[in-house]
Each structure stands twice: as C-alpha cells, then as structure tokens.
Amino acid sequence: MIVRKKYLLGLIFLFAVLSTQAQQKRALTHADYDGWESVSSDKISANGQWVGFEVNPQDGDGRLEIVSHGNAQKRFVIPRANRMSFSHDNNFAVGRIVAEKDSIKMLRLKKTKPDDMPKDSLFIINLATGTVEKLARVKSFATPDKVGNWLAVHFEKELPQKPAKREEGDTTKVVAPERPKKTDGTTLLVRSFDGRISYEYDRVKSYGFSENGGFLYYVKATEDTLKNAGIFLVDLKSGVSQTIDTGKTDYMSPKISDSNKFLAFLTTEDSLKAKKPYYDLYLFDIAKTSNQKIAGKNTPGILAGGMVSKSGRINFSADDSQVFFGTTLDYKDYAYESDTTILDDEKVKLDIWGWQDAEIQPMQLRNKGREENRSFLAAYNIKDKKVVQIGDQQVYSINYDPKSTLKIAVATDDSPYRREYSWNIQIGRDTYLVNLETGTKTLIKKALSGNPQLSPAGKYVYWYDGSDSAWVAFDIASKTFKNLSKGLDVNVYNEQHDSPSLPGSYGAAGWLKDDKGFLLYDKYDIWKIDPTGKAAPQNITLGVGRAQTIEFRRQRLEVEEREGIEPSLPFVLTAFHEFNKKNGYFMGDITGKKAPTEILFTDNRYLGLSKAENADLLTVRRSTYQEYADVYATDMKMSTLTQLSFANPQQAQVNWGTVELVNYLTNDNVPLQGLLFKPENFDSSKKYPMMVYFYERNSDGLHNYRAPAPSASTINIPYFVSNEYLVFVPDIKYDLGLPGPSAYNCIIPGVQAIVARGFVDADNMAIQGQSWGGYQVAHLITRTNMFKAAGAGAPVVNMTSAYGGIRWGTGMSRMFQYEQTQSRIGGTLWEKPMYYLQNSPLFYMDRVKTPVLIMHNDADGAVPWYQGIEMFMALKRLNQPAWLLQYNGEDHNLVQRKNRKDLSIRLSQFFDHYLKGAPAPLWMTEGLPAVEKGRTLKYELGDGGDSEQ
Helix, strand or coil: CHHHHHHHHHHHHHHHHHHHHHHCCECCCHHHCCCCEEEEEEEECCCCCEEEEEEEECCCCCEEEEEECCCCCCEEEEECEEEEEECCCCCEEEEEECCCHHHHHHHHHCCCCHHHCCCCEEEEEECCCCCEEEECCEEEEECCCCCCCEEEEEECCCCCCCCEEEEECCEEEEECCCCCCCECCEEEEEEECCCCCEEEEEEEEEEEECCCCCEEEEEECCECCCCCCEEEEEECCCCEEEEEEECCCEEEEEEECCCCCEEEEEEECCCCCCCCCCCEEEEEECCCCEEEEEECCCCCCCCCCEEECCCCCCEECCCCCEEEEEEEECCCCCHHHHCCCCCHHHCCCCCCCCCCCCCCHHHHHHCHHHHHCCCEEEEEECCCCEEEECCCCCCCEEECCCCCCCCEEEEEECHHHHHHHHCCCCCCEEEEEEECCCCCEEEEEEEECCCCEECCCCCEEEEEECCCCEEEEEECCCCEEEECCCCCCCCCECCCCCCCCCCCECCEEEEEHHHCCEEEECCCCEEEECCCCCCCCEECCCCHHHHHCEEEEECCCCCCCCCCECCCCCEEEEEEECCCCCEEEEEECCCCCCCCEEEEEECCEEEEEEECCCCCEEEEEEECCCCCCEEEEEECCCCCCEECCCCCHHHHHECCCEEEEEEEECCCCCEEEEEEEECCCCCCCCCEEEEEECCCCCHHHCCCCCCCCCCCCCCCHHHHHHCCCEEEEECCCCCCCCHHHHHHHHHHHHHHHHHCCCCEEEEEEEEEEECHHHHHHHHHCCCCCCCCEEEEECCCCCHHHHHCCEECCCCEECHHHHHCCCCCCCCCCCCCHHHHHHCCHHHHHHHCCCCEEEECCCCCCCCCCHHHHHHHHHHHHCCCCEEEECCCCCCCCCCCHHHHHHHHHHHHHHHHHHHHCCCCEHHHHCCCCHHHCCCCCCCCECCCCCCCC
16 A cells, blocks of 8 residues: 555656656757757668667767567667668678767867878677677778679778887897888678678778688788789689789779679779870679670771770679670860970960850869769670670760669760750650660660650560640660650649749659569549550559559669569558648559558558568668657558657757648639748747748648758757747649739738738837748748738848849859749840749839848859848848858858858847847848958847857
C-alpha cells in the first residue's frame, strides 16, 4: 500500500511537472538553429537486419547511429562518424570519424598549419559483438561495389620524425632523422573486415576494387625526382601483387572489367607540368598477364586532329568486347599566346560578342572549362584491335550504358538550333541511333522536341514530345513512329501548367521487361501501353485515382532495373490525395485485373522508402509539420512502423505550432488552397499579427516538416509561428501575360479569407518573398496598402531592363524567362511592350506607402542585382522607408551561415518593429556607415535595450 501511494504521488508530481512545462514552453530564438538536427544518409543492410543513419546538428558535431531493424533498443552510437557502409556479409560496418569542430576552430584561430591539423580516423564495428576498432590518420577508404568483404584504407602522410637522442660514452648526441623522400604516395592497407587477412603497400597514390571484389589495383607515386611510378594489380584470393607497368610519369583512371578479365588505364610520359601532355590508353589482360598500348595520339581511327582525353571515362562493355574511352581535340598553339617577347600586362584582353555566335560570350566564358575538357566517346574493339570514333564535334552527346548488353545508343545534336537558346530554351535536337561497334549514326528525327532514350531491350527510342503533348516511340526495326498516348481519353500533359512554355508530362514509370509494355501516367492513374499497337491502352489502376483524386505513381524498390520492370515483383504505388494531401502506399496490380489496395494512407508525408537487397524489410521516413521526418522500420505489409531515429527532442520544450489547409476563391472565382500556420498556444479570441509568404504553389507541402534554420532568403516559418505570428502561404495560379495581376488576384482574396475568421490583427500584416516571390511583393505594394511592412529578396522591378540582362550563374540571356517560363509575359519586349511596363513595379513606385526591407546580393547569378538597386533608389527618391541588404560575394540565396544568421536577425527585428511595435534596431535608424563596416553589426535596439544576437 505504501508503494502504491508513493507511485501515485510520483505520477501526480510527474503530471504536474509536465503540465508546468507545457504552460512554460518557450519561443524559438535564433540561438536554437545550430543545435537543430537532421537525419541523413540512411542505409539498410542487404539482409535488412541493420539500419544506419547520420544525425547532424546544423552547426556542431554529429553522430552515426546503427540500429537493429527488429529491435530499436539495440543500437550503436559513434560520435562524429559519417560515410558509413555495411560489409557485404552484413557482419560489419565501417565509416569515417572526423575531428571535433571546436578543436578545429581553436587550432585555426592559432593559425595552425594544415599538415598539423587533426586528421580523420576510421571505425570498423563488429555488429554481432559491438566491438569497435579504430584506425588513425585515414585519408580515404573503400569497399567493393557488389561482392567481397574487403576493406582498403589509405593513410595520410606519416608525421615527421623527431630528432633522436643517442648515448655515446659520457655524452648524449642528438641524431637528426633521415630526410623524408618527396612523394605524394602514402601507405595503403588492404584487409578483410575481420582483420584475419591483410596486405600493405607503400607509396600509393590511388587505388580501387573490381566491382565484385576479386581484384584491387593501386598506383604508386613517383619518389623524389625518379621516374618510378607504377600500376599494380592484387589478386585478393591469393594476395599476389603483380606489376602491370612502371616507368611512366603518371597513371590515371584505372578500370577493371566486371568479369575481371581486363584492366584498362591511362598513362603519360610527359611532365606533369607540361602545357599540353599527351596520354595513352593501355589494356592489360589479367589471365595472360599481357599489357599493350591500344590508343594514342596517332592511332588509326581516333578523332581527326585529336588525342586521348584525360577527362574521358573508361568503361568496358558488358561482354568485354570493347573498351570505351574519351578523345579530345589537340588544340593548336597560337603565336600571340606563346610569344615570350610580350609581357602579360601588354596582352590585349577583351570579349567579342558576335551576332552569329551560337552562344553569347558570358555563356561561352561560363562553359569554357567544360569545352576545353570535353571528351568525345571512342571505343577500342578488343577482338579486331581497332579504334572506333563514336562521338565527334557535332554529335558529342551520346547516351550509352556501358553495362547494357545492347550495341546501340542514342545521340543528339542541338548545334543547328543552339543560337536560339538565349531566348528559346525548348530548342529541338537532331536525334541519331548510334552503332557502338562501328560508330555509324542513323538519323531518327530532326529538331526532336524531348529527351530521347533507348528502351531496355533496345527495340524503341522513346520520348515525350512537348510540341504534340504526346509520348512517342520510334520502332527501330520497322523505322516507324508510334504515338504511344494516342488512344487515351485523358491528358498526359501537366494540366496545371501556366507559363508560355510547352507543358511537360506527368511522367512515366518505364518499360516492362523485353519492352512488352510501357507504363505512363496521367494526372491520377497509370496506363499500360502496348508499343506494337495490337492491344488497346489499359488503365491498370482501373480509374481509382481519378475517381478518388489520388495521384498514383510506381514506387521503385529494386536498385537496378537495366532490363526493365519485372512483372512478377510486387507493384507498389505511392499515393497522394490532391485535395486533403493524404500520402502513403498502395499495392497495385500490373496486370490491371485488381484495383489498388491501401497499404498505408495517412495524414503524413512519406519519403525515402528503401528495401533491403535480399529481404522484404523496409525503411521509410515520415513527417508532419509537428514531427520531423525520422527513420522508421517496417516490412512489405507496413502494418507497423517502428521508429529508429529520434531527432530534436528539444522541440518538446518549444512553442511549436500547427498547420491547416485553407480553401478559398480567387477574385475570378477559381478555387485555390493555402497553408495557415498557427502558434501552438493559439487562442481564437486573440488578434495575431500575420506574415504572408508565397512562391508559386505550396499547399501540397501540408505535411512537410520545416526546421528552424537561419534564412537563406525567406522568413523561417517555425521561428515566426513560435514567436506568436500567424503565417499564411497561399497558392497562386497565373494568367499568361499578367504575372503581377495574377498574384494580386490570388494572394489578396486568400489573405481576406483568413482575416474574415476574426483572429488576425488586420492592422499588422506583412508580406515577404524571394526572387519570383520578391517580384510579387514589389508588385503588391504598388496595388494595396493593407500590409504594414514588406520584405523583398532579389526582386525584379523593371522587366524592361531585366529582359536584356544576363543570368551570370549560367551566362544565359534572361530573354527566355519572360518569353517562355516563370515571368510569363509570352512575347518579346517589342511584341508586348505594354505587358512589360504594366508588370514592372518600378514604374508605379510612387504608389508605395509600405516600408520595405530589400535583400539583393552583389554576386547574384540569377537576378541582376541592379534590380534591387533600382527599387531602393526609387523608394529613397520618393522618401519612403526602405533598406537594402547587400551581402558581399553572396549569390541569389545566401550560402554562408554567418550571413544567414545575420539576415534572420534583421528580418525578425524589421517585422517585430512594424508588426509588434518593438523598438527599431540601430541599423534601421542610424544605418551602417562604410567607415563602420566590419566593426559593428548595429543589432542594438534604439531605446538602448539589448537585442538577441
């Protein structure tokens, strides 16, 4: 009885504590970001018994967890570990351990030399016993791709030896260590996972396993000034290491064929400092132990005026009949460039923009490195000992699969249409069928619109043709074209497409084995198409998707499907409800005889479904706005989900929030949806300030978890919700030529629908958006004064000047964006000048009465940053409160975490001031003069109070 009383008293005390904690939940602060965790790199062992994943805070030391699939209590936690992989026998796990971040930071502050910084370590864990073995100073490690329980460990350079003391009679002499020899090579350890077998090699520069773990190659680096590099091959069964070749300057890109018959590699005898070194391709016959040069600069059949490319990938055909490699042009020397009588500062430097050029100069400069290193596919036919040049300067884009047994591939050439690419990103491509054995190219279609691919059995070339909104196949045997989607009574193009470009498709699941059928999607269902046309198209989901507004898509479970979809395997489908956003999995019937049956369908988001290679055991991620997407274990029935990862327990102490789906009508009575986020302690009798954020359509993300994180450009929704804001995210539907008015017609009615509910402080609302969202913010504040403040990131405010600008990230002209894609004008500046003017907020800035915080960075590669300047200068000239944040050297969205934290603080201070009446920080009232740049951040509040930093 006493025990029971104590137990009851304990429970009462516990409930009281929990109740107090619930009432005392705190708001998120900017200091919370660093510790917020994410789970990544989740893997399941081949037998499904173990699951590994990384748990990392946004800033700080993470950990690796390895958990039993069937018993979540059985787990191994390894601090600071990552890059984990399981052994092929499922008995071991291996991974990297990195140094503590705080230690690294302290050493960096002390200006420690890179060679003296802590190096990575390696762990090997026995999953049966839990025994952990660690190896220090590890540069890299590797295991075979498919078979073989081998581990290769490449070590860092050894630490310099300290002077030794030697006693000689009554004196002690200090003996200097032997001078280390100069080499890039270090020790390589090759061992079985259990450590019973091990081999060690010195001076190794690079290494790699054969796919099935039968062999390992390693390349030795030169030592001192000797030409003593070499390449070697180890038979892992016997441990015998044989010399393949020595005496060259360097050895690169070794590749062992899947059958273990051959080893191919590149080598050069030129100096590594040579301006234009030449490379040779060698082939080593493992059984015959014979090594021969098979391709070089003057080999017959090689690219005219070309040579073997260092950048080309070496692969073997599936039957070992060919070695694929790359060739490149042997660029000529120019007298002006090599003239040693001219100083560098005397040489002319300019860019010439020619109207006839296929690509404008910024795009050429952006792609210069790629063009200089471009490789053209070639093959060496082992039986007849001949080189076949497959690709060339005209047709260099060849989509081939070296593991395929097919002897054909698809190639494309867009050069006839490339000049239009500055304004037309949907240019056609001349498409060819290529014989990989002879290099012969046969034209299939000129100016093909789409992405042509070869079917698994090689009977068809197929693509989605945007110009016809149809799936098309070219029958290779009959040389005829087939409209695969012609017999359907539904659309296969995206019906929500609302830009001037051609609509894309809903996609396809792929081909059945032996090309016996093609599975494509409409908006909701899956159709099986007979490519021969003998059978009518079959809706294998029996119209259930359309009837119930559920989008069915095939869930791929097998890692490799090179031969197509195997009909005998389970036909698992993902399912997403268009309107209530339920998500999950159904079991389909690939024969189309039975309707899909529900496996798991809930108010969650599911992602990352992964199946064990040799077992019917699965892992999956599941989330809601309140629940992080942790890892769960399950089986094919999915009747139970066992949680394996437990990220962010600290969230229980925070005022988090909820999200609900909102349905409303636009000004032209089109139904739309949006997301309304509320604080966890929401009280409908109170009035809350409201933030409005938008970018295209977001309502499908109802069940997405949104982590507190410093902002790259937009408001962090959890932060503002936790700090007693409502956040509304409406969807937007666009009418062509009217992007600004479309945003107004969709956003404003949505906001009014929320205000009508009675809990919004309509006098304290704000809008914020980035890029395309920033443009819409700029437009809205010229149309309405209903918002107390606005934040516009990288906004385009003058479509006339932006139209002729450059996207410096790609070097492309911005014309295409207005004529075909997101900006949605649908014509040139001279064809539709009034549309450009009417949709440019700059010309209506005199109407703006809303204080604006603009962010536009001086290295923006997407939107010219003078757009932000144009907006700021107009508002400054009009005497309207405006601030421009320009992060030096940052792109369209902030990358550096220090700057993201800074923006997050300034966003919250700006909106807190206008929507909550908080004191303005000094950066808003005093600015940040150039003479104070880098010396202070001016976060302090204007009344002298402290501000969170």
